[in-house]
Amino acid sequence: xxxxxxKAQPNDSARLAEIFLQSRRSGFFxxxxxRFQLDDFERQTQGEVVWVAEKDxxxxxxxxVDEADAFxxxxxVAPGYQRLGIGRHLLRSLREWLPTxxxxxxxxxxKKARAFYKKNNWRIVGxxxxxTGAYLVLEFGRAATQQxxx
Numbered sequence: 001x002x003x004x005x006x007k008a009q010p011n012d013s014a015r016l017a018e019i020f021l022q023s024r025r026s027g028f029f030x031x032x033x034x035r036f037q038l039d040d041f042e043r044q045t046q047g048e049v050v051w052v053a054e055k056d057x058x059x060x061x062x063x064x065v066d067e068a069d070a071f072x073x074x075x076x077v078a079p080g081y082q083r084l085g086i087g088r089h090l091l092r093s094l095r096e097w098l099p100t101x102x103x104x105x106x107x108x109x110x111k112k113a114r115a116f117y118k119k120n121n122w123r124i125v126g127x128x129x130x131x132t133g134a135y136l137v138l139e140f141g142r143a144a145t146q147q148x149x150x
Contacts, residue, residue: 003086005093008050008062015059016052017041023076030109031132048073051093053086063090065098072104091120091140100141108134 008016020041025033048064061077072094077086094102105128106113117138126137 002056003060003084003089004054005051005089006054008052012052012059013042016050016062019059019061019076019078020044020074022079026079027076027110027112028107028132045074051090053077053090055081055084055086060084061086061090063094065094067098070098070100070102072102075104087116088120102140104138105130105135106138107132108136 017038017040021036021038024036024040028036045064047066049067050062050064052059053061059078060081062074063072064074065072075087075090077084077090103125104117104122106117108114108127114136120140122138122140123142124136125139128135128137
């Protein structure tokens with residue numbers, strides 16, 4: 001299995017929008033799938049750095065990051081490519097260009113994502129609510145003595 005991580009190119013946008021739409025519609029099963037639209041990707045990643053994962057030359061996932069805050073806004077893997085290590089590769093690629101600590105928000109109902117981040121040594125440091133429901137604030141890369149590890 002060959003996984004390559006690279007910076008997104010303009011010609012990747014259509015496939016990334018599909019991945020974003022499909023992943024949210026299948027992963028956020030408790031929400032109305034019609035709330036997610038194909039043009040959401042362009043709007044929600046504007047001004048962010050986007051890196052993609054290719055598996056055997058096919059776009060399989062992406063990560064979008066607000067560099068100023070080291071905040072991971074989106075990490076999505078296409079439904080047919082999940083559980084192959086792609087998300088882990090995308091997270092690890094951050095170490096090459098973005099200083100820690102990193103933070104992100106994970107919807108509380110998204111048990112698969114919560115388990116994934118826990119397995120990859122992310123810690124819960126806060127919580128909140130948004131239009132999509134309760135979320136947890138997760139952090140990676142700060143000394144454990146400074147973290148709230150509830």
